[in-house]
Amino acid sequence: MKAIFLDRDGTLGGSDQIEYPGDFGLYPGVQEKLQEVQVEGIKLYSFTNQPGIAEGRATIESFREELYGFGMDGVYVCPHLPVDHCNCRKPKAGMIELACRDHELLPSECCVIGDRLKDMTAAGQAGCMSILVQTGAGKASLKEWKQLDKRPTIDFIAEDIIHALNWLTQGK
Incomplete structure (x- = not known):
């Protein structure tokens, strides 16, 4: 494993709602775990949809500053609204593809x-x-996933980000 792409809201911290820089906090122990993973030589990239940027609620710079402050090796932010139909907004893979090219x-x-x-x-x-x-x-996503006929692949279901990172770095 050379790199991990980390969602922000609900994964690194916060809740299931968007929390803007200054209001967002990492879950307990996450900062230390991220550093442990990086010591092993794995790069960490944040990739996040933030439509509030297009609505003027925050700036792309404020998200980048916050995420780099948490120790990310790279930060990819989609600032677009769903109606913009951009290539970077998840569920599209544009941010991942760009990061793979960049690095x-x-x-x-x-x-x-x-x-x-x-x-x-x-x-x-x-x-x-x-x-x-x-x-x-x-x-809620797991419950929805179980009811779908055509499901996206999930390789592992973790309790939280620390559990996920432990599973990845300790040989699964």
């Missing part, structure tokens, strides 16, 4: 961790492994 990564060497099915769909479209966490919207 010369193969998607097969990467994993996505998120709390929503759109994170899992983006992972599948890009060709990455996927882990669904049960924090944020994760439990």
Whole structure:
């Protein structure tokens, strides 16, 4: 595993709602766990949909500053509204594809961790492994996933991000 793409809201911290920089906090122990993973040589990239930027509620710079402050190696933010039909907004894989180009990564060497099915769909479209966490919207997403006829692939279901990172780094 060379890189992990991490969703922000409901995965790294916060809740199942968007919390803007200044109001958002990591779940307990996450900062330390992220550092442990990086010591092992795995790069961490945040990828997040933030439509509030298009609505003027925050700036892309405020999200980048916050996420780099948490120790991310790279930050990818989709600032668009769903009606914009951009290529970067999850469930599309545009942010992952851009990060792979930027950092010369193969998607097969990467994993996505998120709390929503759109994170899992983006992972599948890009060709990455996927882990669904049960924090944020994760439990509701898992329930929805079980009822779908055509399901995005989920390689592992974790209690939270620390459980997901432990599973990835300790040989599954």
